[in-house]
Amino acid sequence: MTSTLSRAALPTPAPTRTVRRRPPRISLTRALYFVGFLVVTTAIMLPVIIIVLTAFKPASEVNAFPPTLTPTQWTLDNFRAIFSELPFAxxxxxxxxxxxxxxxxxxxxxxxxxxxxxxxxxxxxxxxxxxxxxxxxxxxxxxxxxxxxxxxxxxxxxxxxxxxxxxxxxxxxxxxxxxxxxxxxxxxxxxxxxxxxxxxxxxxxxxxxxxxxxxxxxxxxxxxxxxxxxxxxxxxxxxxxxxxxxxxxxxxxxxxxxxxxxxxxxxxxxxxxxxxxxxxxxxxxxxxxxxxxxxx
The missing domain is CATH 1.10.3720.10 (MetI-like)
Structure with a gap:
């Protein structure tokens, strides 16, 4: 009987609430910096990208008009030609x-x-x-x-x-x-x-x-x-x-x-x-x- 009363006298714990964390907000300034960084990086790397993609294009696509950025048919003929036409090694x-x-x-x-x-x-x-x-x-x-x-x-x-x-x-x-x-x-x-x-x-x-x-x-x-x-x-x-x-x-x-x-x-x-x-x-x-x- 005493144990039952002592248990009843104890305060019941309040239910815990789960706090949801809001995702961090990205400020407008940081977003503009990121976009500017991508634009500048792309502009700097564009010549390198063109060199890499053109090296794998066949001659017909290299001289085609209007030009294309990515080759539709990848080939290694240009690399074979550079070693055959010149003492490249x-x-x-x-x-x-x-x-x-x-x-x-x-x-x-x-x-x-x-x-x-x-x-x-x-x-x-x-x-x-x-x-x-x-x-x-x-x-x-x-x-x-x-x-x-x-x-x-x-x-x-x-x-x-x-x-x-x-x-x-x-x-x-x-x-x-x-x-x-x-x-x-x-x-x-x-x-x-x-x-x-x-x-x-x-x-x-x-x-x-x-x-x-x-x-x-x-x-x-x-x-x-x-x-x-x-x-x-x-x-x-x-x-x-x-x-x-x-x-x-x-x-x-x-x-x-x-x-x-x-x-x-x-x-x-x-x-x-x-x-x-x-x-x-x-x-x-x-x-x-x-x-x-x-x-x-």
């Missing part, structure tokens, strides 16, 4: 030798010059820096003929030496690395010198390991610029044995200036693939390098 190898050689030499000589301008005090260093910066204002086309004359006198036309060595150092790379070296604390250099390290030892064991982000950034920029360059290999090579992808694609122009657009797009797509793979491999490190280095 050799051109790819030449592009790697050219772009990779220029990048390797540029990193070595640019870093040495930048170290001297940033960490060593010698007479005329400021004047030399001004001259290097002033050389950035000179158009590349203005120096093309004198450089070609020098390369021709040395007998380096149609050689990898003529392609690589004139670009073994770059004013922008020297200035870029100098600015980064200035941001490194000099206490590291002084501590190494107190321990008896030579100047080259300081450069190799102290400065360069701390400058890997800047070196990686400059290396990627140099490689991509030389891989995509058309004018330089077109002027200094007249034979396909030492030509690059960009100069080799110009050989597809037929009589009367007729260009096989499908074959050209297939070659351009193959030329872009190594750069895309390279960026995917070093994407995270490259973004970190750009964020941590920069011009200061």
């Amino acid at each position: 050799r051109l790819i190898g030449n592009s790697f030798v050219f772009a990779g050689g220029v990048t390797l030499f540029a990193l070595v000589f640019d870093s040495l010059a930048a170290y001297a301008l940033a960490r060593l005090d010698f007479r005329g260093s400021k004047v030399l820096l001004i001259v290097i910066i002033a050389s950035l204002m000179i158009p590349f086309q203005a120096t093309l003929i004198p450089i070609y004359q020098l390369v021709s006198d040395l007998g380096w036309v149609n050689t990898f030496a003529g392609l690589i060595l004139p670009r073994a150092a770059d004013a922008f790379g020297i200035f870029f690395l100098r600015q980064f070296f200035l941001s490194l604390p000099r206490d590291l250099d002084n501590a190494a010198r107190i321990d008896g390290a030579s100047e080259f030892r300081v450069f190799w064991s102290v400065v360069l390991p701390n400058a890997i982000p800047a070196l990686l950034t400059l290396g990627i920029f140099t490689f991509v610029n030389n891989w995509n360059d058309l004018l330089w290999p077109l002027v200094f090579t007249t034979e396909s044995d030492h030509g690059t992808i960009t100069s080799g694609l110009t050989l597809l122009t037929g009589p009367g200036g007729i260009i096989p657009q499908g074959v050209m797009m297939a070659g351009a797509l193959i030329a872009v693939l190594p750069l895309a793979i390279l960026f995917l491999l070093v994407q995270r490190r490259f973004i970190e390098s750009v964020a941590s280095s920069g011009l200061k």
Whole structure:
């Protein structure tokens, strides 16, 4: 009886109500930003999309009017033609030798010059820096003929030496690395010198390991610029044995200036693939390098 009364005296719990969460509202400003982002991204990627789709079109659809965006019949004939009409595998190898050689030499000589301008005090260093910066204002086309004359006198036309060595150092790379070296604390250099390290030892064991982000950034920029360059290999090579992808694609122009657009797009797509793979491999490190280095 007592237990029954005690249970009756207990207050009955109120029924729980399930609260429904409303979905988050998307503000008008955020929606406009998203739409603008899609429009700009589509406009930027449209040429790449056209290249990819045209590379898989047959010649009849490439020359059809009005043109179509997507092919109705997918084909690999353009990729077969690019390897049959040109020594494309050799051109790819030449592009790697050219772009990779220029990048390797540029990193070595640019870093040495930048170290001297940033960490060593010698007479005329400021004047030399001004001259290097002033050389950035000179158009590349203005120096093309004198450089070609020098390369021709040395007998380096149609050689990898003529392609690589004139670009073994770059004013922008020297200035870029100098600015980064200035941001490194000099206490590291002084501590190494107190321990008896030579100047080259300081450069190799102290400065360069701390400058890997800047070196990686400059290396990627140099490689991509030389891989995509058309004018330089077109002027200094007249034979396909030492030509690059960009100069080799110009050989597809037929009589009367007729260009096989499908074959050209297939070659351009193959030329872009190594750069895309390279960026995917070093994407995270490259973004970190750009964020941590920069011009200061």
